[in-house]
Amino acid sequence: MAEVYNWQLGREMSYPYEARFPEWQFAFVFNPNRCIGCQTCTMACKSTWTFSKGQEHMWWNNVESKPYGGYPQNWDSKLLNMLEEANPGQQVWNISEKDADTKPYGTFNGMTIFEAAEKRPGPDGPQAALGYLPTDDEWRHPNIHEDTATGGPFKQEGQYGASAQLPEHKVWFFHLARICNHCTYPGCLASCPRQAIYKRPEDGIVLIDQSRCRGYRKCVEGCPYKKAMYRPTTRTSEKCIGCYPRIEGKDPTISPTGAPAETRCMAVCVGKIRLQGLVKKNPDGTWADDPKNPLHYLIRQRQVALPLYPQFGTEPNGFYIPPRWVPRNYLIQMFGPGVDHAIEQYTCPDRELLAVLQLFRANQQIIFRYEIEEGPKVCELEVTMPSGETKVQEIFNDTVLGFNKLGEEVVRITIEEPTFERPSEAHVNSI
Numbered sequence: 001m002a003e004v005y006n007w008q009l010g011r012e013m014s015y016p017y018e019a020r021f022p023e024w025q026f027a028f029v030f031n032p033n034r035c036i037g038c039q040t041c042t043m044a045c046k047s048t049w050t051f052s053k054g055q056e057h058m059w060w061n062n063v064e065s066k067p068y069g070g071y072p073q074n075w076d077s078k079l080l081n082m083l084e085e086a087n088p089g090q091q092v093w094n095i096s097e098k099d100a101d102t103k104p105y106g107t108f109n110g111m112t113i114f115e116a117a118e119k120r121p122g123p124d125g126p127q128a129a130l131g132y133l134p135t136d137d138e139w140r141h142p143n144i145h146e147d148t149a150t151g152g153p154f155k156q157e158g159q160y161g162a163s164a165q166l167p168e169h170k171v172w173f174f175h176l177a178r179i180c181n182h183c184t185y186p187g188c189l190a191s192c193p194r195q196a197i198y199k200r201p202e203d204g205i206v207l208i209d210q211s212r213c214r215g216y217r218k219c220v221e222g223c224p225y226k227k228a229m230y231r232p233t234t235r236t237s238e239k240c241i242g243c244y245p246r247i248e249g250k251d252p253t254i255s256p257t258g259a260p261a262e263t264r265c266m267a268v269c270v271g272k273i274r275l276q277g278l279v280k281k282n283p284d285g286t287w288a289d290d291p292k293n294p295l296h297y298l299i300r301q302r303q304v305a306l307p308l309y310p311q312f313g314t315e316p317n318g319f320y321i322p323p324r325w326v327p328r329n330y331l332i333q334m335f336g337p338g339v340d341h342a343i344e345q346y347t348c349p350d351r352e353l354l355a356v357l358q359l360f361r362a363n364q365q366i367i368f369r370y371e372i373e374e375g376p377k378v379c380e381l382e383v384t385m386p387s388g389e390t391k392v393q394e395i396f397n398d399t400v401l402g403f404n405k406l407g408e409e410v411v412r413i414t415i416e417e418p419t420f421e422r423p424s425e426a427h428v429n430s431i
């Protein structure tokens with residue numbers, strides 16, 4: 001085992017291979033506060049990549065209703081249980097020391113899937129990454145428990161709706177959209193005995209070489225997010241390919257000048273919850289200082305978007321703005337100890353954060369840099385913070401500009417959405 005640095009854990013950790021880093025890293029921010037669970041993303045992916053024989057149960061993009069839903073069923077609670085069994089009572093964070101660059105969420109003192117694997121040797125020795133193979137039944141119902149809430153009763157203190165008051169709703173659920181996280185230290189790659197899985201040096205996308213794969217399903221076992229899947233008709237495993245032709249700017253309709261475009265699932269998102277990007281990496285794996293890259297701004301500077309289950313140890317490159325009505329202990333288990341800070345930022349965004357949040361789904365091309373043109377102040381709002389204190393939020397009608405990789409302007413959007421009135425004489429149904 002090699003020692004590699006995982007900034008999400010704030011420490012070095014064991015990994016089967018020496019660290020190697022791509023020049024750019026495929027990454028994304030999802031905002032479950034806005035996801036309506038429409039599954040447009042799911043169907044866009046399905047109709048592009050997994051519509052063939054043997055792929056019927058394969059959903060590279062899925063949206064599950066938490067806390068009960070999961071594809072495959074109970075994927076996260078099963079692995080959390082396995083980690084707890086391997087390291088009882090010790091899966092904890094130390095948040096007393098933080099550093100924005102090297103340990104933004106403190107230090108995870110528990111065991112990752114790579115470290116805990118040693119504790120559970122099987123007949124063939126320990127796994128490369130602690131994991132399990134889901135049953136066929138667990139894969140069978142991708143949207144089980146859709147929109148099913150937990151908690152209750154709905155009527156509290158003699159008042160309907162009282163159980164749905166911020167800062168934490170007593171009755172709650174939320175939609176968790178998921179794709180492969182194109183991890184920095186992938187569990188799938190670590191587990192493959194054929195070394196058929198690789199990370200592209202140009203963009204960090206993780207792929208399975210179909211000519212090397214023999215379908216042992218070790219990647220299915222070793223991916224903690226269960227995003228590698230087995231295809232019985234070809235007897236190989238398959239996974240999200242990050243729509244790499246689009247990332248390469250090969251779609252002339254979307255990218256006439258050859259600039260990178262967002263994946264299919266990102267580009268169709270009805271709720272505008274998704275912002276995809278490529279973040280520049282230094283040769284030592286740290287994120288290059290790129291303050292006007294919207295992902296760098298949201299993830300590293302403002303820490304408003306957090307990794308999904310960072311404690312698994314794969315350094316996932318998918319980040320989430322935590323849904324602000326959900327009980328904090330659930331969110332902290334899922335997104336780590338940065339949850340309170342992230343929700344506070346999101347509840348009352350300042351001028352720059354509000355502008356950057358407008359970039360979600362504003363164009364199909366990937367935005368590499370933003371600029372803000374200042375506009376007039378339009379109003380003040382009184383906002384109740386999670387602590388109960390009130391703050392005054394000033395809203396300015398700024399314009400945010402987004403530029404693609406080639407420096408071409410592809411987005412120009414104002415904070416206030418412009419309204420247009422149709423002339424009544426032109427449309428019979430005008431009122």
Ligand code: SF4
Nearest residue numbers: 180181183187188223
């Ligand atoms: S999410 Fe799973 S399949 Fe994707 S790179 Fe990470 S470990 Fe591999």
Ligand code: SF4
Nearest residue numbers: 035038039041269271
């Ligand atoms: S398309 Fe967007 S809003 Fe709809 S389910 Fe997918 S992530 Fe959520």
